[in-house]
Amino acid sequence: xxxxxxxxxxxxxxxxxxxxxxxxxxxxxxxxxxxxxxxxxxxxxxxxxxxxxxxxxxxxxxxxxxxxxxxxxxxxxxxxxxxxxxxxxxxxxxxxxxxxxxxxxxxxxxxxxxxxxxxxxxxxxxxxxxxxxxxxxxxxxxxxxxxxxxxxxxxxxxxxxxxxxxxxxxxxxxxxxxxxxxxxxxxxxxxxxxxxxxxxxxxxxxxxxxxxxxxxxxxxxxxxxxxxxxxxxxxxxxxxxxxxxxxxxxxxxxxxxxxxxxxxxxxxxxxxxxxxxxxxxxxxxxxxxxxxx
Amino acid sequence: xxxxxxxxxxxxxxxxxxxxxxxxxxxxxxxxxxxxxxxxxxxxxxxxxxxxxxxxxxxxxxxxxxxxxxxxxxxxxxxxxxxxxxxxxxxxxxxxxxxxxxxxxxxxxxxxxxxxxxxxxxxxxxxxxxxxxxxxxxxxxxxxxxxxxxxxxxxxxxxxxxxxxxxxxxxxxxxxxxxxxxxxxxxxxxxxxxxxxxxxxxxxxxxxxxxxxxxxxxxxxxxxxxxxxxxxxxxxxxxxxxxxxxxxxxxxxxxxxxxxxxxxxxxxxxxxxxxxxxxxxxxxxxxxxxxxxxxxxxxxxxxxxxxxxxxxxxxxxxxxxxxxxxxxxxxxxxxxxxxxxxxxxxxxxxxxxxxxxxxxxxxxxxxxxxxxxxxxxxxxxxxxxxxxxxxxxxxxxxxxxxxxxxxxxxxxxxxxxxxxxxxxxxxxxxxxxxxxxx
Numbered sequence: 001x002x003x004x005x006x007x008x009x010x011x012x013x014x015x016x017x018x019x020x021x022x023x024x025x026x027x028x029x030x031x032x033x034x035x036x037x038x039x040x041x042x043x044x045x046x047x048x049x050x051x052x053x054x055x056x057x058x059x060x061x062x063x064x065x066x067x068x069x070x071x072x073x074x075x076x077x078x079x080x081x082x083x084x085x086x087x088x089x090x091x092x093x094x095x096x097x098x099x100x101x102x103x104x105x106x107x108x109x110x111x112x113x114x115x116x117x118x119x120x121x122x123x124x125x126x127x128x129x130x131x132x133x134x135x136x137x138x139x140x141x142x143x144x145x146x147x148x149x150x151x152x153x154x155x156x157x158x159x160x161x162x163x164x165x166x167x168x169x170x171x172x173x174x175x176x177x178x179x180x181x182x183x184x185x186x187x188x189x190x191x192x193x194x195x196x197x198x199x200x201x202x203x204x205x206x207x208x209x210x211x212x213x214x215x216x217x218x219x220x221x222x223x224x225x226x227x228x229x230x231x232x233x234x235x236x237x238x239x240x241x242x243x244x245x246x247x248x249x250x251x252x253x254x255x256x257x258x259x260x261x262x263x264x265x266x267x268x269x270x271x272x273x274x275x276x277x278x279x280x281x282x283x284x285x286x287x288x289x290x291x292x293x
Numbered sequence: 294x295x296x297x298x299x300x301x302x303x304x305x306x307x308x309x310x311x312x313x314x315x316x317x318x319x320x321x322x323x324x325x326x327x328x329x330x331x332x333x334x335x336x337x338x339x340x341x342x343x344x345x346x347x348x349x350x351x352x353x354x355x356x357x358x359x360x361x362x363x364x365x366x367x368x369x370x371x372x373x374x375x376x377x378x379x380x381x382x383x384x385x386x387x388x389x390x391x392x393x394x395x396x397x398x399x400x401x402x403x404x405x406x407x408x409x410x411x412x413x414x415x416x417x418x419x420x421x422x423x424x425x426x427x428x429x430x431x432x433x434x435x436x437x438x439x440x441x442x443x444x445x446x447x448x449x450x451x452x453x454x455x456x457x458x459x460x461x462x463x464x465x466x467x468x469x470x471x472x473x474x475x476x477x478x479x480x481x482x483x484x485x486x487x488x489x490x491x492x493x494x495x496x497x498x499x500x501x502x503x504x505x506x507x508x509x510x511x512x513x514x515x516x517x518x519x520x521x522x523x524x525x526x527x528x529x530x531x532x533x534x535x536x537x538x539x540x541x542x543x544x545x546x547x548x549x550x551x552x553x554x555x556x557x558x559x560x561x562x563x564x565x566x567x568x569x570x571x572x573x574x575x576x577x578x579x580x581x582x583x584x585x586x587x588x589x590x591x592x593x594x595x596x597x598x599x600x601x602x603x604x605x606x607x608x609x610x611x612x613x614x615x616x617x618x619x620x621x622x623x624x625x626x627x628x629x630x631x632x633x634x635x636x637x638x639x640x641x642x643x644x645x646x647x648x649x650x651x652x653x654x655x656x657x658x659x660x661x662x663x664x665x666x667x668x669x670x671x672x673x674x675x676x677x678x679x680x681x682x683x684x685x686x687x688x689x690x691x692x693x694x695x696x697x698x699x700x701x702x703x704x705x706x707x708x709x710x711x712x713x714x715x716x717x718x719x720x721x722x723x724x725x726x727x728x729x730x731x
Contacts, residue, residue, distance in 0.1 A: 040549075047546045048604070054539060055602025055684075065598035097333070104330045107323060143714040145673045147680055147687070148707050151694045156348045161334045235589045239680050239691070245589065252593065266590060274585040 076256065077263035087264035091247060095268050097161055098243035101236075102229035105165045109172025110222045113138075116173065117180030118206050123189060126202045138181075141174025146232055150240045159241035167236065168229050176225055183217045184210060216287040223280040223287075230276055234269060244269060354700035358480035359462075359473040362392055362401050364411045366430070366469050371399055371411075375480045376698075380526045383486060391474070401472050407460040409472050416470045418456055418463050428454055428465045435465060479701050481527045488521045528705070533689065537713055539603040540685035543678065544671040544717070547610025552664045555615050559622030560648065566626060576619070583616030588674070592681050601683030609678050610671055618663070625659045626652065658729040665721040672717040676710055686710055 052059055077084070119125050120134035146167040153163035191209035200208070237245020244265055251261040331337075361377040364370070373388045375381030383389065393400045401409040406421035415429030426447065427438040434451050448455045455464040462473040484490040489508050490498060501508070502515040509517050523531040560566045562576035583591075592609040599605040634651035642650065679687025686706055693702040 044546065044549060047542055048607070051539070051542055051546060051602070051604040051607055055604035056600030057598070057602070057605075059599070059604060062599035066594065069594055069597040100330055100333060104327065104334075107327065139715070139718075140711070143673075143711045143718070144707070145676045145710060145714070147677045148690065148710065151691065152351065152703065155351065155694065155697065156344055157339060158342045158344070160339070160342075162336070162339055165334070231587050231589070234587060235677055235681075238589055239677065248589075266586075269587060269590070270585050273587055274581065277581075277585065 072256070073259045073262055076259040080260040083260045084264055084267075087261055088268060091244060091261075091265055091268055094244045094247050095272060098233045098237060098245065099230060099272065101161045101164050101168065101233040101243055102226060105168035105233070106172055106222060106226045106229050108165070109169040110176055110218075110225070112169070112173040113176035113180050114218070116177040117184055118210065120177070121181045121184040124184060124187075124192070124206065124210060138174045138177040141170050142178065143174075144170065146171050146236060147239055150236050154240050159246075161242040163240060164233055164236045164242050168232055171232075172225055172229060176221060179221045180214070180218055183214045183221075187213045220284040220287045223284050227273075227276055227280045230273060351700050353475070354698075355704045357475050357477050358701060359475045360389070360480075362399070362409075362472045362474070364399065364416075364470050366467065369397065369413075375486070378527070381481060381486060401474070403460040403472075403474055405460055407458065409461070409463060411470055416463075416465055420456075420458060426456060428470075430467060433467070435467070479528075479705070481525070483525070484518075484521050485526050490518055490521055528702070533686070533706070533709065536679075536684075536686040536689050537709055540606075540675045540679055540687065541672060541713065541717070543603050543606035543610060543675040543685060544668060546607040547675070548614060548664060548668045548671050550607075551611045551614035551618050551667075552660070554611070555618030555622050556660070558615070558619045559626055562619060562623035563626035565629075565631070566648075577623075580616045580619040580623075583612060584620065588613040588678070589681070592678050596682040601688075603679075603684045605682045606675055606678045606684050609682065610674065614667060614671070617667070621663055622656075622660060625656050625663075629655045661728055662725050665725050669714070669717045669721045672714050686713075 048059075057065075116134050116138055119127070120131050120138065122128070122131065125131055125134075146164075149167035149170055150163045153166055157163050187210050191213070192205045195205045195209045233243055234245040234248075237243035237247075238249050239245075248262065248265045248269075251258045251265060254261075358376055361372075361374050363372050363374070363377070365372075371394065373383040373392055388394060391402045391404070393402070397413045399411040401411075403409065406419070408419045410417045410419075415427065417428070418426040420426065423444070424440040425438075429436050435454055437447075437449055437454055439447060443449065446457045448457075453464065453466040455462070457463075461475065464471045481491070490501070493501070498518070502518060505514055507514060512520075558576055558580075562573055562580065564573060567573050567576075588609060591612045592606075595609050595612070596605050599608065629652055633655060634647050637647045637651035675685060676687040676690070679685035680691045681687075686709065690703065690706045690710070693699045693706060
C-alpha cells in the first residue's frame with residue numbers, strides 16, 4: 001500500500017498502457033516463434049526432399065517393402081523353427097565375445113577415464129597447468145568415431161576382438177572422462193584437505209578422499225556406458241569383425257536359406273540388450289538413490 | 294569400557310574387516326576378468342598376427358606420398374605416376390625435373406647423391422657411402438653386382454631384387470623395374486596434373502587469381518581454380534563435401550523428426566497425463582521394443598527397403614531415437630511441477646491448452662538439451678550408419694579403407710569427420726546455452 005500512495009493521482013500518471021505493451025510483446029514473441037517454426041519446417045521438408053533425391057530408393061515406393069523383408073525372414077525362420085534352440089547354443093560363444101568386448105572396453109575405458117578425470121578437475125589436479133591438455137585429449141578421444149579406429153586397426157591387427165576393444169575403450173575413455181570430471185568437480189574437498197594435512201600423497205588423497213565420494217555416480221555412468229558399448233560392439237562386429245555382429249553379417253550376406261540364423265541372432269541380441277538395459281537401470285537406480293532398506 | 298561398548302566395537306571391527314575385504318576383492322575381480330579376457334581374445338597370439346609392416350605403410354602414407362618411376366622391361370615403356378595411379382600419371386614427355394630421359398637411358402636423381410639409372414642392359418643404383426648396385430638379367434635370372442657383404446636392406450631372390458634406403462625404395466623384377474621416391478605431404482591435393490594450375494607456387498597462384506590474364510577466356514581465373522579444386526579427380530573434394538553434408542543431414546533429420554514424433558508419444562506414456570494404465574503400458578513397451586531392437590537391426594531392415602542413401606540413414610536414426618526420446622520425454626513429463634498446470638487449468642484452459650502453457654515451458658529446457666545432445670552424438674552414429682547403409686562420409690571411409698592403399702584419403706576423411714563432430718559439438722553446446730539459459 002505504501003508505494004502506491006507515492007504515485008501521482010491516477011489521472012496524472014504517465015500513460016503506460018500495460019495491457020497494450022503486454023499484447024505487443026506477446027505478438028512479437030509469437031511472430032518470432034512463428035518465423036522460427038516456418039524456417040524449421042522448411043529446413044526439415046527440404047532436407048527430406050534432398051535426402052530422398054540422393055537416396056537409391058524413394059520413400060513411398062520403399063514403405064511397403066519395410067514389412068516385406070522382416071516378413072520374409074520371419075516366415076522362413078518359422079518354417080525352420082525347430083533349428084532355433086540349436087542355433088541359440090551355437091551363437092552363444094560369439095554373443096559372449098560381443099559382451100566381453102564391451103565389458104573389457106568399458107573397464108579399460110573407465111579406468112583411463114578415472115585418471116583423466118582426476119587429472120583434469122580443477123582443485124584435484126596435481127598439475128593444474130596441464131588441465132587443458134587432458135581436457136583436449138578427452139575431447140579428441142570422444143570426437144573420433146569408433147568405426148574409424150576399429151577399421152584402421154583391423155588393417156594392422158587383422159580381424160578379431162582387439163581392434164574393437166581398443167576403439168570402444170578410447171571412445172569410452174573420452175566420454176566417461178568428461179562425465180566423471182563433472183561429478184568430481186562437485187565432490188567435497190574437506191577429506192582431501194584432511195588427508196593432505198596428515199601428509200597423504202596425491203594417489204592416497206584421491207583414493208581415500210575422492211573415490212569413495214564419487215564411486216556411486218561413476219559406477220552408474222559406467223553401467224550406462226556398458227549398455228551403450230554392448231550395442232556399439234555389435235555394430236562394430238557387423239562393420240568390421242568379431243562377435244555376434246560378424247555372424248549376423250555372414251548370415252545376411254548368405255540371404256535366403258540362412259534366415260533362421262538371422263532370426264536367432266536378432267533374438268539373442270534383442271534379449272541381451274533388454275536384459276542388460278533392465279539390469280543396469282535397476283542397479284543405477286540403487287546406486288544413485290541409495291539401497292532400499 | 295562398559296559392557297554396552299563391546300558389541301559396538303565388534304560391529305565396527307567387523308565393518309572395517311568387510312570394507313577391507315571389498316577393497317581387495319574389487320581389484321582382484323577386475324584383474325581376474327581381464328586375465329580371462331586376455332586369453333579369450335588370444336592376445337598372446339596377436340603378436341604373431343599383427344602386421345607391423347602394415348602399420349609402417351599406414352603411418353608413412355598418412356603424411357607422405359610416393360612417386361613411382363616404372364619401366365616395363367619387356368616393352369621398354371616408362372611411366373611416372375604419383376602413387377602409381379592412372380589419375381596421377383605424368384603425360385609422356387612431361388616427367389618431373391628429377392627424372393631425365395635420354396633415349397633408352399633414364400636417370401633418376403633421388404637427391405643426396407642417390408642416383409638410379411635404367412638402361413637397356415639393366416639398372417644401377419648408386420648409394421653414397423656404400424657403392425653401386427648393378428642389376429642385369431642373365432638367362433632368365435637376375436644377376437646382382439654389389440659390394441660384399443650384402444647389407445640387410447638389399448633383398449635378393451632369383452626373380453626379384455629390392456633395395457630400401459632412406460631416399461627411396463627400388464625393386465627389380467623380370468617384368469619391370471620400379472623406383473619409389475617419397476615426398477612429404479598429400480599429393481595433388483589442390484590440383485591434379487592435367488590442371489593448368491598444377492606445379493604453381495602459392496605466390497603465382499595468388500597472382501593468377503587476382504591480376505593474371507585469363508587462362509580460360511570464358512571464366513575468371515579464381516572461378517576456374519575453384520572448379521579445378523572442387524572437381525579434383527584424385528581427392529574428389531566436391532563429393533567429399535557432399536558426403537559430409539549428407540552425414541550431417543542424416544543426423545539432423547533423424548534427431549529432429551524423432552523428437553517431433555516422440556513428444557506426443559511421451560505424453561501418452563506419462564502417468565500424470567494418461568490415466569489409462571493399458572495405454573501407458575503399451576507405449577512404454579513399444580519404446581522398450583524399439584530400443585531393444587538395436588539401431589543396427591533397424592538400419593539393416595530399412596536399407597533393404599529403401600536402398601542405400603542418406604534418407605535410409607535418417608530413417609534409421611529416427612526410429613532408434615524415437616524409442617530413446619519417448620522414454621526420456623515421458624520421464625521428464627512425469628517429473629514436472631503440478632502447480633503450474635493447476636494454475637493454468639484454474640483459468641479454464643482445456644487439456645491441450647494446459648499442456649501448451651503449463652507443461653511445455655517447464656519441460657522445454659530438459660527436452661531441448663536432450664535433443665541437442667543426441668544431435669551431436671548422432672553425427673557420430675551417422676558415420677557408422679552411413680557405412681552400413683552406404684551413404685555419406687561413412688561410405689567413403691569404408692571404401693577408402695577397403696582399397697588398403699589410399700591411407701592418405703582415410704586420414705583426410707578422419708580429419709574431416711573429427712572436425713565435423715567437433716563443429717556439431719560446439720554448435721549444440723552454443724545452442725543449448727542460448728536457448729536454455731539465454
